Amino acid sequence: MEMSKEVKLFLGPNHPGMHGNASVHMYVEGDTVIKSRMVPGFLHRGFEKLMEQRTWMQNLALIPRICVPEPDINEMVYAMAIETLTGTQVPERAHWIRMLILELARLASHLMAMGGIGGATGLYTMPHWTLADRDLVLDIFEKITGARIYHMYIVPGGVRKDLPEGVEEDISKLLDYIESRKDEYENLLLKNRIIRTRTKGLAVLDREEAMRLGITGVALRATGIPYDLRKVDPYARYESVVFDIPTATEGDAFARFTLKYYEVAQTIRIIRQVLEKLPKGPVNTRVSSGSALRWEIPAGSVYSHVESSRGEYGYFVVSSGGDRPYRINVRGASFPQGLYGVEKLLPGNRIEDVALWLATMDFCPPEIDR
Amino acid sequence: MNSTNDMLDGIMSVIGQFDFSQVKERLFSLTIEKSRLISLLELLRQSGFSHLSLITGIDRIAEEKFEVAYTLFSWQSGVTVMTSVFTDRIDPVLPTIMEVWPVARFYERDVHEFFGIVFDGNPDLRPLILENWDGIPPMRKDFDSLKYSKEHFPDREYRADFLAEGSDGDE
Numbered sequence: 001m002e003m004s005k006e007v008k009l010f011l012g013p014n015h016p017g018m019h020g021n022a023s024v025h026m027y028v029e030g031d032t033v034i035k036s037r038m039v040p041g042f043l044h045r046g047f048e049k050l051m052e053q054r055t056w057m058q059n060l061a062l063i064p065r066i067c068v069p070e071p072d073i074n075e076m077v078y079a080m081a082i083e084t085l086t087g088t089q090v091p092e093r094a095h096w097i098r099m100l101i102l103e104l105a106r107l108a109s110h111l112m113a114m115g116g117i118g119g120a121t122g123l124y125t126m127p128h129w130t131l132a133d134r135d136l137v138l139d140i141f142e143k144i145t146g147a148r149i150y151h152m153y154i155v156p157g158g159v160r161k162d163l164p165e166g167v168e169e170d171i172s173k174l175l176d177y178i179e180s181r182k183d184e185y186e187n188l189l190l191k192n193r194i195i196r197t198r199t200k201g202l203a204v205l206d207r208e209e210a211m212r213l214g215i216t217g218v219a220l221r222a223t224g225i226p227y228d229l230r231k232v233d234p235y236a237r238y239e240s241v242v243f244d245i246p247t248a249t250e251g252d253a254f255a256r257f258t259l260k261y262y263e264v265a266q267t268i269r270i271i272r273q274v275l276e277k278l279p280k281g282p283v284n285t286r287v288s289s290g291s292a293l294r295w296e297i298p299a300g301s302v303y304s305h306v307e308s309s310r311g312e313y314g315y316f317v318v319s320s321g322g323d324r325p326y327r328i329n330v331r332g333a334s335f336p337q338g339l340y341g342v343e344k345l346l347p348g349n350r351i352e353d354v355a356l357w358l359a360t361m362d363f364c365p366p367e368i369d370r
Numbered sequence: 371m372n373s374t375n376d377m378l379d380g381i382m383s384v385i386g387q388f389d390f391s392q393v394k395e396r397l398f399s400l401t402i403e404k405s406r407l408i409s410l411l412e413l414l415r416q417s418g419f420s421h422l423s424l425i426t427g428i429d430r431i432a433e434e435k436f437e438v439a440y441t442l443f444s445w446q447s448g449v450t451v452m453t454s455v456f457t458d459r460i461d462p463v464l465p466t467i468m469e470v471w472p473v474a475r476f477y478e479r480d481v482h483e484f485f486g487i488v489f490d491g492n493p494d495l496r497p498l499i500l501e502n503w504d505g506i507p508p509m510r511k512d513f514d515s516l517k518y519s520k521e522h523f524p525d526r527e528y529r530a531d532f533l534a535e536g537s538d539g540d541e
Protein backbone atom coordinates (compact mmCIF):
# COMPACT_ATOMS: atom_id res chain seq x y z
CA MET A 1 0.00 0.00 0.00
CA GLU A 2 1.27 3.41 -0.90
CA MET A 3 1.74 5.79 1.98
CA SER A 4 -0.43 8.86 1.75
CA LYS A 5 1.46 12.09 1.98
CA GLU A 6 -1.56 13.83 3.43
CA VAL A 7 -1.71 14.34 7.15
CA LYS A 8 -4.78 15.52 8.96
CA LEU A 9 -4.21 18.21 11.56
CA PHE A 10 -6.52 19.93 13.97
CA LEU A 11 -6.16 23.57 14.90
CA GLY A 12 -8.27 24.30 17.93
CA PRO A 13 -10.74 24.34 19.59
CA ASN A 14 -8.08 25.10 22.16
CA HIS A 15 -4.95 26.52 20.67
CA PRO A 16 -2.95 29.69 21.27
CA GLY A 17 -3.29 30.61 17.61
CA MET A 18 -7.02 30.04 17.54
CA HIS A 19 -9.43 32.85 18.08
CA GLY A 20 -12.00 31.46 20.42
CA ASN A 21 -13.45 28.00 20.49
CA ALA A 22 -13.69 26.72 16.98
CA SER A 23 -11.75 24.06 15.20
CA VAL A 24 -10.11 24.04 11.80
CA HIS A 25 -9.56 20.59 10.33
CA MET A 26 -6.74 20.69 7.81
CA TYR A 27 -5.16 18.19 5.47
CA VAL A 28 -1.54 19.13 5.00
CA GLU A 29 1.11 17.94 2.60
CA GLY A 30 4.48 18.93 3.91
CA ASP A 31 3.90 22.41 5.23
CA THR A 32 1.11 23.37 2.88
CA VAL A 33 -2.56 23.15 3.63
CA ILE A 34 -4.34 21.42 0.78
CA LYS A 35 -7.82 21.11 2.21
CA SER A 36 -9.41 22.69 5.24
CA ARG A 37 -12.77 22.86 6.89
CA MET A 38 -14.15 24.86 9.78
CA VAL A 39 -15.91 22.92 12.50
CA PRO A 40 -17.96 25.37 14.56
CA GLY A 41 -20.48 24.67 17.27
CA PHE A 42 -18.37 24.60 20.42
CA LEU A 43 -19.91 27.87 21.53
CA HIS A 44 -23.49 27.19 20.53
CA ARG A 45 -25.60 28.47 23.36
CA GLY A 46 -28.94 28.57 21.58
CA PHE A 47 -29.34 32.34 21.80
CA GLU A 48 -31.89 32.56 19.01
CA LYS A 49 -34.19 30.02 20.68
CA LEU A 50 -33.68 31.59 24.09
CA MET A 51 -34.62 35.02 22.78
CA GLU A 52 -37.97 33.68 21.60
CA GLN A 53 -38.71 32.58 25.16
CA ARG A 54 -37.94 35.90 26.85
CA THR A 55 -39.83 39.16 26.67
CA TRP A 56 -38.47 41.97 24.54
CA MET A 57 -37.04 43.75 27.55
CA GLN A 58 -35.64 40.65 29.25
CA ASN A 59 -33.60 40.02 26.12
CA LEU A 60 -31.56 43.13 26.83
CA ALA A 61 -29.61 41.16 29.39
CA LEU A 62 -29.07 38.31 26.95
CA ILE A 63 -28.07 39.87 23.65
CA PRO A 64 -24.70 41.45 24.53
CA ARG A 65 -23.45 38.02 25.47
CA ILE A 66 -23.48 36.83 21.87
CA CYS A 67 -20.22 38.56 21.07
CA VAL A 68 -17.63 39.05 23.76
CA PRO A 69 -15.08 41.49 22.28
CA GLU A 70 -17.70 43.92 21.05
CA PRO A 71 -21.08 43.47 22.78
CA ASP A 72 -22.53 46.93 22.14
CA ILE A 73 -23.30 46.28 18.48
CA ASN A 74 -25.86 43.68 19.61
CA GLU A 75 -27.64 46.21 21.78
CA MET A 76 -27.57 48.73 18.96
CA VAL A 77 -29.06 46.51 16.23
CA TYR A 78 -31.67 45.17 18.64
CA ALA A 79 -32.70 48.66 19.70
CA MET A 80 -32.73 49.87 16.08
CA ALA A 81 -34.96 46.99 15.01
CA ILE A 82 -37.47 47.57 17.82
CA GLU A 83 -37.51 51.31 17.18
CA THR A 84 -38.31 50.68 13.53
CA LEU A 85 -41.13 48.29 14.38
CA THR A 86 -42.69 50.55 16.99
CA GLY A 87 -41.86 53.90 15.42
CA THR A 88 -40.11 55.07 18.58
CA GLN A 89 -38.26 58.36 18.26
CA VAL A 90 -34.85 58.47 19.87
CA PRO A 91 -33.79 61.77 21.51
CA GLU A 92 -30.95 63.61 19.82
CA ARG A 93 -28.57 63.30 22.76
CA ALA A 94 -29.10 59.54 22.89
CA HIS A 95 -28.03 59.19 19.26
CA TRP A 96 -24.74 60.89 20.06
CA ILE A 97 -24.16 58.90 23.23
CA ARG A 98 -24.82 55.70 21.26
CA MET A 99 -22.21 56.74 18.76
CA LEU A 100 -19.77 57.42 21.57
CA ILE A 101 -20.38 53.94 23.01
CA LEU A 102 -20.09 52.22 19.64
CA GLU A 103 -16.84 53.98 18.82
CA LEU A 104 -15.35 53.23 22.23
CA ALA A 105 -16.31 49.61 21.63
CA ARG A 106 -14.64 49.70 18.23
CA LEU A 107 -11.53 51.12 19.85
CA ALA A 108 -11.48 48.33 22.45
CA SER A 109 -12.14 45.68 19.83
CA HIS A 110 -9.47 46.96 17.42
CA LEU A 111 -6.91 47.10 20.22
CA MET A 112 -7.73 43.50 21.07
CA ALA A 113 -7.49 42.45 17.42
CA MET A 114 -4.13 44.18 17.05
CA GLY A 115 -2.98 42.18 20.04
CA GLY A 116 -4.20 39.06 18.26
CA ILE A 117 -1.45 39.50 15.68
CA GLY A 118 1.04 39.01 18.49
CA GLY A 119 -0.36 35.60 19.35
CA ALA A 120 -0.03 34.42 15.77
CA THR A 121 3.49 35.74 15.23
CA GLY A 122 4.89 35.00 18.65
CA LEU A 123 5.57 38.67 19.39
CA TYR A 124 3.90 38.95 22.73
CA THR A 125 4.73 42.57 23.47
CA MET A 126 1.86 43.61 21.24
CA PRO A 127 -0.93 41.85 23.17
CA HIS A 128 0.54 43.04 26.45
CA TRP A 129 0.45 46.66 25.35
CA THR A 130 -2.86 46.66 23.51
CA LEU A 131 -4.76 44.70 26.15
CA ALA A 132 -3.46 47.01 28.85
CA ASP A 133 -4.67 49.97 26.80
CA ARG A 134 -7.98 48.27 26.11
CA ASP A 135 -8.42 47.98 29.83
CA LEU A 136 -8.41 51.76 30.05
CA VAL A 137 -11.30 51.85 27.58
CA LEU A 138 -13.11 49.34 29.79
CA ASP A 139 -12.56 51.69 32.73
CA ILE A 140 -14.48 54.35 30.81
CA PHE A 141 -17.24 51.85 30.11
CA GLU A 142 -17.39 51.04 33.78
CA LYS A 143 -17.79 54.71 34.60
CA ILE A 144 -20.57 55.21 32.04
CA THR A 145 -22.53 51.98 32.30
CA GLY A 146 -21.43 50.30 35.51
CA ALA A 147 -20.10 47.26 33.65
CA ARG A 148 -16.83 46.52 31.92
CA ILE A 149 -17.78 43.96 29.28
CA TYR A 150 -21.55 43.53 28.95
CA HIS A 151 -22.97 47.01 29.27
CA MET A 152 -26.69 46.60 28.56
CA TYR A 153 -26.62 50.34 28.04
CA ILE A 154 -28.16 50.99 24.64
CA VAL A 155 -31.87 50.24 25.10
CA PRO A 156 -34.87 50.70 22.80
CA GLY A 157 -35.78 54.38 22.98
CA GLY A 158 -32.32 55.70 23.81
CA VAL A 159 -29.70 54.79 26.37
CA ARG A 160 -30.26 53.58 29.91
CA LYS A 161 -28.81 56.54 31.76
CA ASP A 162 -27.15 59.86 31.04
CA LEU A 163 -23.36 60.16 31.06
CA PRO A 164 -21.91 60.63 34.53
CA GLU A 165 -20.51 64.04 35.31
CA GLY A 166 -16.96 64.66 34.16
CA VAL A 167 -16.64 61.53 32.04
CA GLU A 168 -15.98 63.64 28.95
CA GLU A 169 -12.73 64.74 30.50
CA ASP A 170 -11.73 61.16 31.28
CA ILE A 171 -12.46 60.13 27.70
CA SER A 172 -10.45 63.06 26.39
CA LYS A 173 -7.49 62.06 28.54
CA LEU A 174 -7.76 58.47 27.36
CA LEU A 175 -7.74 59.57 23.72
CA ASP A 176 -4.71 61.75 24.36
CA TYR A 177 -2.96 58.82 25.94
CA ILE A 178 -3.75 56.41 23.09
CA GLU A 179 -2.60 58.98 20.56
CA SER A 180 0.63 59.44 22.50
CA ARG A 181 1.33 55.74 21.96
CA LYS A 182 1.25 56.18 18.17
CA ASP A 183 4.98 56.01 17.57
CA GLU A 184 5.45 53.04 19.82
CA TYR A 185 2.63 51.12 18.15
CA GLU A 186 3.92 51.97 14.70
CA ASN A 187 7.38 50.74 15.58
CA LEU A 188 6.03 47.57 17.06
CA LEU A 189 3.37 46.79 14.48
CA LEU A 190 3.86 48.49 11.15
CA LYS A 191 7.65 48.81 11.05
CA ASN A 192 8.30 45.45 12.59
CA ARG A 193 10.49 43.37 10.30
CA ILE A 194 9.03 40.05 11.38
CA ILE A 195 5.41 41.12 10.99
CA ARG A 196 6.09 42.70 7.61
CA THR A 197 7.91 39.68 6.26
CA ARG A 198 5.31 37.28 7.46
CA THR A 199 2.17 39.15 6.44
CA LYS A 200 3.05 40.94 3.20
CA GLY A 201 1.57 39.02 0.34
CA LEU A 202 -0.07 36.53 2.66
CA ALA A 203 -3.66 35.41 2.10
CA VAL A 204 -4.39 37.81 -0.75
CA LEU A 205 -8.09 38.34 -1.27
CA ASP A 206 -9.20 39.92 -4.50
CA ARG A 207 -12.14 42.25 -4.81
CA GLU A 208 -14.40 40.02 -6.90
CA GLU A 209 -13.89 37.09 -4.58
CA ALA A 210 -14.58 39.18 -1.49
CA MET A 211 -17.79 40.54 -2.96
CA ARG A 212 -18.97 37.12 -4.10
CA LEU A 213 -18.29 35.66 -0.69
CA GLY A 214 -20.17 38.40 1.10
CA ILE A 215 -17.08 39.41 3.07
CA THR A 216 -17.45 42.79 4.73
CA GLY A 217 -15.42 45.06 6.95
CA VAL A 218 -11.68 45.51 6.89
CA ALA A 219 -11.11 42.47 4.67
CA LEU A 220 -13.29 44.05 1.97
CA ARG A 221 -11.83 47.52 2.39
CA ALA A 222 -8.32 46.08 2.02
CA THR A 223 -9.26 45.26 -1.59
CA GLY A 224 -9.71 48.93 -2.37
CA ILE A 225 -13.42 49.63 -1.94
CA PRO A 226 -14.47 52.09 0.79
CA TYR A 227 -17.56 50.14 1.83
CA ASP A 228 -18.46 50.98 5.38
CA LEU A 229 -22.04 50.89 6.65
CA ARG A 230 -21.42 54.03 8.69
CA LYS A 231 -21.12 55.87 5.37
CA VAL A 232 -23.29 53.76 3.06
CA ASP A 233 -26.29 53.23 5.35
CA PRO A 234 -25.72 55.69 8.21
CA TYR A 235 -27.33 55.09 11.57
CA ALA A 236 -27.16 57.05 14.85
CA ARG A 237 -25.59 60.37 13.73
CA TYR A 238 -22.72 59.14 11.60
CA GLU A 239 -23.82 61.43 8.78
CA SER A 240 -23.09 64.43 11.05
CA VAL A 241 -19.48 63.62 11.84
CA VAL A 242 -16.47 63.84 9.56
CA PHE A 243 -14.29 60.77 9.19
CA ASP A 244 -12.45 58.87 6.49
CA ILE A 245 -12.61 55.24 5.52
CA PRO A 246 -9.04 53.94 5.22
CA THR A 247 -8.62 51.60 2.28
CA ALA A 248 -5.76 49.65 0.77
CA THR A 249 -5.37 47.90 -2.54
CA GLU A 250 -3.08 45.01 -1.67
CA GLY A 251 -5.77 42.83 -0.12
CA ASP A 252 -3.22 40.91 1.93
CA ALA A 253 -2.91 40.22 5.64
CA PHE A 254 -0.63 43.22 6.15
CA ALA A 255 -3.13 45.55 4.49
CA ARG A 256 -5.93 44.20 6.64
CA PHE A 257 -4.36 44.85 9.97
CA THR A 258 -2.81 48.15 8.96
CA LEU A 259 -6.31 49.33 8.09
CA LYS A 260 -7.35 48.41 11.59
CA TYR A 261 -4.57 50.50 12.94
CA TYR A 262 -5.59 53.47 10.78
CA GLU A 263 -9.23 53.03 11.77
CA VAL A 264 -8.25 53.60 15.39
CA ALA A 265 -7.22 57.14 14.44
CA GLN A 266 -10.58 57.69 12.70
CA THR A 267 -12.44 56.35 15.72
CA ILE A 268 -10.59 58.78 17.95
CA ARG A 269 -11.50 61.54 15.51
CA ILE A 270 -15.21 60.59 15.71
CA ILE A 271 -15.19 60.42 19.52
CA ARG A 272 -13.60 63.87 19.72
CA GLN A 273 -16.33 65.29 17.50
CA VAL A 274 -19.02 63.57 19.58
CA LEU A 275 -17.61 65.11 22.77
CA GLU A 276 -17.56 68.49 21.10
CA LYS A 277 -21.03 68.37 19.56
CA LEU A 278 -22.89 66.37 22.23
CA PRO A 279 -26.25 68.16 22.57
CA LYS A 280 -28.13 68.60 25.82
CA GLY A 281 -31.49 67.03 26.53
CA PRO A 282 -33.18 63.77 27.53
CA VAL A 283 -31.45 60.48 26.78
CA ASN A 284 -34.40 58.15 26.46
CA THR A 285 -38.09 58.08 25.69
CA ARG A 286 -40.63 56.14 27.68
CA VAL A 287 -41.38 53.16 25.49
CA SER A 288 -44.34 51.59 27.20
CA SER A 289 -47.22 53.04 29.18
CA GLY A 290 -47.30 50.12 31.62
CA SER A 291 -44.57 47.75 32.69
CA ALA A 292 -41.92 47.63 30.00
CA LEU A 293 -41.63 43.89 30.61
CA ARG A 294 -45.08 43.42 29.12
CA TRP A 295 -44.34 45.66 26.18
CA GLU A 296 -45.93 44.37 23.00
CA ILE A 297 -44.26 45.13 19.68
CA PRO A 298 -46.36 45.51 16.51
CA ALA A 299 -46.11 42.62 14.06
CA GLY A 300 -43.58 42.87 11.28
CA SER A 301 -40.12 41.91 10.05
CA VAL A 302 -37.15 44.17 10.08
CA TYR A 303 -33.45 43.83 9.38
CA SER A 304 -31.06 46.24 11.04
CA HIS A 305 -27.32 46.26 10.70
CA VAL A 306 -24.29 48.22 11.83
CA GLU A 307 -20.61 48.30 10.96
CA SER A 308 -18.89 46.30 13.66
CA SER A 309 -15.12 46.14 13.96
CA ARG A 310 -15.26 42.99 11.85
CA GLY A 311 -17.84 44.02 9.26
CA GLU A 312 -21.57 43.92 8.81
CA TYR A 313 -23.35 42.83 11.96
CA GLY A 314 -27.11 42.52 11.83
CA TYR A 315 -30.29 41.17 13.36
CA PHE A 316 -33.30 39.94 11.44
CA VAL A 317 -36.15 40.55 13.88
CA VAL A 318 -39.66 39.18 13.42
CA SER A 319 -42.50 40.14 15.72
CA SER A 320 -45.94 38.58 15.68
CA GLY A 321 -47.38 41.36 17.83
CA GLY A 322 -46.67 39.64 21.13
CA ASP A 323 -44.57 40.42 24.17
CA ARG A 324 -41.78 38.14 22.95
CA PRO A 325 -39.84 38.11 19.69
CA TYR A 326 -41.19 35.61 17.18
CA ARG A 327 -37.81 35.06 15.61
CA ILE A 328 -34.44 36.75 15.77
CA ASN A 329 -31.63 35.75 13.46
CA VAL A 330 -28.11 36.97 14.08
CA ARG A 331 -25.84 37.85 11.16
CA GLY A 332 -22.33 37.54 12.44
CA ALA A 333 -19.73 39.44 10.47
CA SER A 334 -17.36 36.48 10.47
CA PHE A 335 -19.82 33.94 9.07
CA PRO A 336 -18.70 34.14 5.41
CA GLN A 337 -14.94 34.15 5.96
CA GLY A 338 -15.17 31.83 8.94
CA LEU A 339 -16.98 29.06 7.10
CA TYR A 340 -16.66 29.60 3.39
CA GLY A 341 -13.35 31.42 3.52
CA VAL A 342 -11.64 28.65 5.47
CA GLU A 343 -12.68 26.09 2.86
CA LYS A 344 -12.03 28.20 -0.17
CA LEU A 345 -9.21 30.60 0.70
CA LEU A 346 -7.17 28.92 3.40
CA PRO A 347 -5.79 26.03 1.26
CA GLY A 348 -2.46 26.91 -0.31
CA ASN A 349 -1.18 28.64 2.80
CA ARG A 350 1.47 27.20 5.05
CA ILE A 351 0.62 25.75 8.45
CA GLU A 352 2.40 28.48 10.36
CA ASP A 353 0.36 31.12 8.55
CA VAL A 354 -3.04 29.66 9.38
CA ALA A 355 -3.23 31.46 12.72
CA LEU A 356 -2.27 34.71 11.00
CA TRP A 357 -4.88 34.12 8.32
CA LEU A 358 -7.55 33.71 10.99
CA ALA A 359 -6.31 36.69 13.00
CA THR A 360 -6.34 39.11 10.09
CA MET A 361 -9.55 37.83 8.49
CA ASP A 362 -11.45 38.88 11.61
CA PHE A 363 -12.86 35.76 12.83
CA CYS A 364 -15.02 35.43 15.96
CA PRO A 365 -16.57 32.00 16.62
CA PRO A 366 -19.34 33.11 19.03
CA GLU A 367 -20.94 35.00 16.14
CA ILE A 368 -21.05 31.89 14.01
CA ASP A 369 -22.29 29.53 16.72
CA ARG A 370 -24.68 31.95 18.44
CA MET B 371 -27.18 63.68 -3.72
CA ASN B 372 -28.55 63.50 -7.25
CA SER B 373 -26.79 60.29 -8.04
CA THR B 374 -28.27 58.76 -4.90
CA ASN B 375 -31.73 59.74 -6.04
CA ASP B 376 -31.10 58.29 -9.50
CA MET B 377 -29.96 55.11 -7.88
CA LEU B 378 -33.07 55.00 -5.71
CA ASP B 379 -35.21 55.50 -8.82
CA GLY B 380 -33.42 52.63 -10.48
CA ILE B 381 -33.95 50.42 -7.48
CA MET B 382 -37.60 51.38 -7.23
CA SER B 383 -38.13 50.42 -10.86
CA VAL B 384 -36.80 46.96 -10.04
CA ILE B 385 -38.55 46.53 -6.70
CA GLY B 386 -41.75 48.02 -8.12
CA GLN B 387 -42.25 44.86 -10.15
CA PHE B 388 -42.85 42.90 -6.98
CA ASP B 389 -45.40 42.89 -4.21
CA PHE B 390 -43.33 45.15 -1.94
CA SER B 391 -43.64 47.36 1.13
CA GLN B 392 -41.33 50.00 2.50
CA VAL B 393 -40.40 49.39 6.12
CA LYS B 394 -38.25 52.47 6.54
CA GLU B 395 -36.20 54.84 4.45
CA ARG B 396 -33.70 52.39 3.07
CA LEU B 397 -35.39 49.10 3.96
CA PHE B 398 -37.88 47.27 1.75
CA SER B 399 -39.58 43.93 2.08
CA LEU B 400 -41.00 41.91 -0.73
CA THR B 401 -42.52 38.50 -1.26
CA ILE B 402 -41.73 36.39 -4.29
CA GLU B 403 -42.95 33.07 -5.61
CA LYS B 404 -41.01 29.93 -4.95
CA SER B 405 -40.92 28.90 -8.61
CA ARG B 406 -39.27 32.18 -9.67
CA LEU B 407 -36.91 32.42 -6.70
CA ILE B 408 -33.60 32.00 -8.49
CA SER B 409 -34.41 34.15 -11.52
CA LEU B 410 -35.73 36.99 -9.37
CA LEU B 411 -32.79 36.90 -6.95
CA GLU B 412 -30.45 36.92 -9.93
CA LEU B 413 -32.33 39.94 -11.27
CA LEU B 414 -32.00 41.71 -7.92
CA ARG B 415 -28.32 40.88 -7.79
CA GLN B 416 -27.74 42.36 -11.21
CA SER B 417 -29.68 45.48 -10.23
CA GLY B 418 -27.16 46.31 -7.55
CA PHE B 419 -28.10 44.08 -4.63
CA SER B 420 -24.80 42.32 -4.87
CA HIS B 421 -24.38 41.48 -1.21
CA LEU B 422 -26.22 38.60 0.46
CA SER B 423 -26.39 39.50 4.13
CA LEU B 424 -28.33 36.63 5.55
CA ILE B 425 -30.75 33.79 4.95
CA THR B 426 -33.31 33.49 7.73
CA GLY B 427 -35.76 30.68 8.37
CA ILE B 428 -39.04 31.54 10.07
CA ASP B 429 -41.57 28.96 11.22
CA ARG B 430 -45.05 30.30 10.43
CA ILE B 431 -46.72 27.44 12.27
CA ALA B 432 -50.20 29.04 12.34
CA GLU B 433 -50.24 29.20 8.54
CA GLU B 434 -48.59 25.78 8.17
CA LYS B 435 -45.76 27.44 6.22
CA PHE B 436 -42.07 28.09 6.46
CA GLU B 437 -40.89 31.52 5.44
CA VAL B 438 -37.34 31.92 4.21
CA ALA B 439 -36.09 35.49 4.02
CA TYR B 440 -33.09 36.41 1.86
CA THR B 441 -31.68 39.72 3.02
CA LEU B 442 -29.90 41.54 0.21
CA PHE B 443 -27.94 44.75 0.41
CA SER B 444 -26.83 47.24 -2.19
CA TRP B 445 -23.49 48.83 -1.38
CA GLN B 446 -24.04 51.56 -3.94
CA SER B 447 -27.29 52.92 -2.53
CA GLY B 448 -27.35 51.58 1.02
CA VAL B 449 -30.73 49.93 0.45
CA THR B 450 -31.63 46.63 2.10
CA VAL B 451 -34.25 44.31 0.66
CA MET B 452 -35.78 41.47 2.66
CA THR B 453 -37.01 38.96 0.10
CA SER B 454 -39.40 36.37 1.47
CA VAL B 455 -40.45 33.10 -0.04
CA PHE B 456 -42.91 30.63 1.49
CA THR B 457 -42.92 26.87 1.40
CA ASP B 458 -45.17 24.16 2.87
CA ARG B 459 -44.40 23.11 6.38
CA ILE B 460 -44.71 19.44 5.48
CA ASP B 461 -41.89 18.28 3.25
CA PRO B 462 -40.38 21.75 2.79
CA VAL B 463 -38.15 22.07 -0.26
CA LEU B 464 -36.64 25.18 -1.83
CA PRO B 465 -34.13 25.48 -4.65
CA THR B 466 -30.62 26.39 -3.60
CA ILE B 467 -29.32 29.84 -4.54
CA MET B 468 -25.69 28.73 -4.47
CA GLU B 469 -25.33 29.61 -8.14
CA VAL B 470 -26.19 33.22 -7.42
CA TRP B 471 -24.24 33.54 -4.15
CA PRO B 472 -21.83 30.70 -3.37
CA VAL B 473 -21.77 31.64 0.30
CA ALA B 474 -25.46 30.71 0.47
CA ARG B 475 -24.26 27.14 0.83
CA PHE B 476 -23.53 27.77 4.50
CA TYR B 477 -26.56 29.86 5.29
CA GLU B 478 -28.73 27.14 3.74
CA ARG B 479 -26.92 24.52 5.73
CA ASP B 480 -27.72 26.50 8.87
CA VAL B 481 -31.41 26.88 7.95
CA HIS B 482 -31.58 23.19 7.08
CA GLU B 483 -30.16 22.22 10.43
CA PHE B 484 -32.44 24.42 12.51
CA PHE B 485 -35.67 24.14 10.49
CA GLY B 486 -35.34 21.00 8.41
CA ILE B 487 -35.89 22.83 5.13
CA VAL B 488 -34.24 21.00 2.26
CA PHE B 489 -32.41 23.09 -0.31
CA ASP B 490 -32.57 21.23 -3.55
CA GLY B 491 -29.18 21.24 -5.27
CA ASN B 492 -27.10 22.09 -2.21
CA PRO B 493 -24.65 19.18 -1.98
CA ASP B 494 -23.63 19.87 1.60
CA LEU B 495 -26.48 19.83 4.11
CA ARG B 496 -24.56 18.08 6.86
CA PRO B 497 -25.10 19.27 10.44
CA LEU B 498 -23.09 22.42 11.06
CA ILE B 499 -23.48 23.53 14.66
CA LEU B 500 -25.28 20.78 16.58
CA GLU B 501 -23.70 17.49 17.50
CA ASN B 502 -25.48 14.14 17.72
CA TRP B 503 -28.84 15.84 17.47
CA ASP B 504 -31.76 13.41 17.65
CA GLY B 505 -34.77 15.71 18.11
CA ILE B 506 -36.78 17.64 15.55
CA PRO B 507 -34.99 20.69 14.16
CA PRO B 508 -34.77 22.92 17.22
CA MET B 509 -35.81 26.30 15.87
CA ARG B 510 -39.23 24.98 14.84
CA LYS B 511 -41.99 26.39 16.98
CA ASP B 512 -43.25 22.95 18.02
CA PHE B 513 -39.89 22.04 19.52
CA ASP B 514 -40.10 22.12 23.30
CA SER B 515 -36.64 22.93 24.59
CA LEU B 516 -37.54 22.28 28.25
CA LYS B 517 -38.96 18.85 27.47
CA TYR B 518 -35.95 17.93 25.35
CA SER B 519 -33.61 19.03 28.09
CA LYS B 520 -35.49 17.05 30.76
CA GLU B 521 -35.41 13.94 28.59
CA HIS B 522 -31.76 14.16 27.65
CA PHE B 523 -30.30 15.62 30.80
CA PRO B 524 -32.41 14.21 33.65
CA ASP B 525 -32.29 15.72 37.11
CA ARG B 526 -29.88 13.99 39.40
CA GLU B 527 -30.80 13.07 42.91
CA TYR B 528 -29.12 15.24 45.52
CA ARG B 529 -26.49 13.57 47.60
CA ALA B 530 -24.59 15.00 50.53
CA ASP B 531 -21.23 14.16 48.90
CA PHE B 532 -22.30 15.72 45.59
CA LEU B 533 -19.56 18.28 45.52
CA ALA B 534 -16.91 15.81 46.47
CA GLU B 535 -17.60 14.01 43.19
CA GLY B 536 -14.48 13.70 41.14
CA SER B 537 -12.13 14.09 44.04
CA ASP B 538 -11.94 10.32 44.53
CA GLY B 539 -8.47 9.10 45.14
CA ASP B 540 -7.09 12.53 45.93
CA GLU B 541 -6.05 11.41 49.36
